[in-house]
Amino acid sequence: MKVSFTLNAKPVTVDVDPATRLADLLREDMDLTGTHIGCDTSQCGACLVLLDGESVKSCTLLVASLEGRGVTTVEGLADPDGGLHPMQTAFRENHGLQCGFCTPGMLISAVDFANRNPDPTETELRHWLEGNICRCTGYQNIVKSIMAGTAAMHQRA
Amino acid sequence: MTLAFHRPSSIADAAKLLAGAEDGKFLAGGMTLLPTMRQRLADPSDLVDLSSLPGLAMIERTGDGLVIGALTRHADVAGSEVVKAAVPALAALAGRIGDPQVRYRGTIGGSIANNDPAADYPAALLALDATVVTDRREIAADDFFLGTFETALETDEIVTAVRFPIPLAASYEKLRSPASRYALVGVFVARFADGVRVAVTGAGPCVFRSADIEEALASAFEPSALDRISIDASELNSDLHADADYRAHMIMVLTKRAVAAAIAGH
Numbered sequence A: 001m002k003v004s005f006t007l008n009a010k011p012v013t014v015d016v017d018p019a020t021r022l023a024d025l026l027r028e029d030m031d032l033t034g035t036h037i038g039c040d041t042s043q044c045g046a047c048l049v050l051l052d053g054e055s056v057k058s059c060t061l062l063v064a065s066l067e068g069r070g071v072t073t074v075e076g077l078a079d080p081d082g083g084l085h086p087m088q089t090a091f092r093e094n095h096g097l098q099c100g101f102c103t104p105g106m107l108i109s110a111v112d113f114a115n116r117n118p119d120p121t122e123t124e125l126r127h128w129l130e131g132n133i134c135r136c137t138g139y140q141n142i143v144k145s146i147m148a149g150t151a152a153m154h155q156r157a
Numbered sequence B: 001m002t003l004a005f006h007r008p009s010s011i012a013d014a015a016k017l018l019a020g021a022e023d024g025k026f027l028a029g030g031m032t033l034l035p036t037m038r039q040r041l042a043d044p045s046d047l048v049d050l051s052s053l054p055g056l057a058m059i060e061r062t063g064d065g066l067v068i069g070a071l072t073r074h075a076d077v078a079g080s081e082v083v084k085a086a087v088p089a090l091a092a093l094a095g096r097i098g099d100p101q102v103r104y105r106g107t108i109g110g111s112i113a114n115n116d117p118a119a120d121y122p123a124a125l126l127a128l129d130a131t132v133v134t135d136r137r138e139i140a141a142d143d144f145f146l147g148t149f150e151t152a153l154e155t156d157e158i159v160t161a162v163r164f165p166i167p168l169a170a171s172y173e174k175l176r177s178p179a180s181r182y183a184l185v186g187v188f189v190a191r192f193a194d195g196v197r198v199a200v201t202g203a204g205p206c207v208f209r210s211a212d213i214e215e216a217l218a219s220a221f222e223p224s225a226l227d228r229i230s231i232d233a234s235e236l237n238s239d240l241h242a243d244a245d246y247r248a249h250m251i252m253v254l255t256k257r258a259v260a261a262a263i264a265g266h
């Protein structure tokens, strides 16, 4: 079936088998391998993308249900000329990753959180991250990064 | 077999598409159905997508109650000023389902149609004496939740909304599984002018009410009224998370907390 939606600010039309999940389309057909698949069953958050600005799990989202919607992947966060998004810069400066597997999902979740909570507490952030699992860091530097990234996005840095 | 995906234009059209499918399923938020398909526990021939049907995602305060459309997402119930004012315990319950990403997709209709024995909404519907509205009839919560993943719905029947009466006070207390966030035990207590209703989820094969607890609280709505009540563990679940005796104990602990919170006006 044919589905038209916006992907990283560009209109796309794809012809997919109706069972195709967004995570597979991105990774296999769109060459956007920043979106990772961890658990494959909506538990871990590695596959998050923004759907009309809201972070959702692309491993359990059918492309068929995307007609007319807008999707942003981690590749879409940076400027077209390659300049990092303030949240990406914050992860880099605060050592917010180790192996990096969870990082694309963390970034997407963090951007959604920061857009909704200009001046959050650390407790609010830790609750927000319930859907993002990291096997490496113990979360401390991720939390530090997101607090810094949020401040930078709202220009309080 | 390739999956057929349908975007119906009306509720009637959706019901007809499902009735005509070999092994069709309605799709709402997909937060249960798609992982289940992924784990190959379900392999439907057809998906009938309800998510773009107009009018099913809505929250409305009526004269004596609250109506929540079946496609209303957990995040929208949690954030709704209308729900927070009418039944704050219901908004709080929705805000503790899963994680933020589950709450952006999952819907109240999908949750109750699925009737997972550890899901949260079934406890709210049962304790609040809610009415499930479908495309063809109205079903009292007492008659809706029949067993593990089993409801009174026909295969091609569509939940369109849930109607809640407004309680004098209510509270939901949940012991969450730290991994899934589902309820290991969840207790919803609702006090009305004519009595108290208490529903327990997570502990047994299906959400249930406890007559003993309800009677004790009807005579005195305070935690100490429950001091001499104990729950029979023989019908409760034992699994790797918790055994039946622990669940029986936690039902009483959480009920007392819920009563205290309802009195304090949480």
Ligand SMILES: Cc1cc2nc3c(=O)[nH]c(=O)nc-3n(C[C@H](O)[C@H](O)[C@H](O)COP(=O)(O)OP(=O)(O)OC[C@H]3O[C@@H](n4cnc5c(N)ncnc54)[C@H](O)[C@@H]3O)c2cc1C
Binding pocket: A041, A042, A043, B025, B026, B027, B028, B029, B030, B031, B032, B033, B034, B035, B050, B070, B071, B096, B097, B098, B099, B102, B105, B106, B107, B108, B109, B110, B111, B112, B113, B114, B116, B118, B119, B120, B121, B153, B157, B158, B159, B160, B180, B181, B182, B183
């Ligand atoms: C990681 C994770 C954590 C979760 N944690 C919790 C939790 O803590 N507490 C909790 O209660 N739930 C939890 N859930 C489940 C979540 O709330 C689901 O959203 C919900 O159970 C199903 O809603 P849905 O809209 O996604 O339905 P879907 O997955 O789309 O559908 C579920 C079932 O209901 C049927 N259906 C859907 N809508 C209708 C309708 N209007 N009429 C008739 N049939 C319909 C479908 O055909 C399907 O069989 C969790 C899920 C995940 C993935």
Ligand code: FES
Binding pocket: A036, A037, A038, A039, A040, A041, A042, A043, A044, A045, A046, A047, A048, A057, A058, A059, A060
């Ligand atoms: S891969 Fe989607 S949540 Fe884990």
Ligand code: FES
Binding pocket: A097, A098, A099, A100, A101, A102, A103, A133, A134, A135, A136, A137
């Ligand atoms: S940095 Fe390795 S999983 Fe998070």
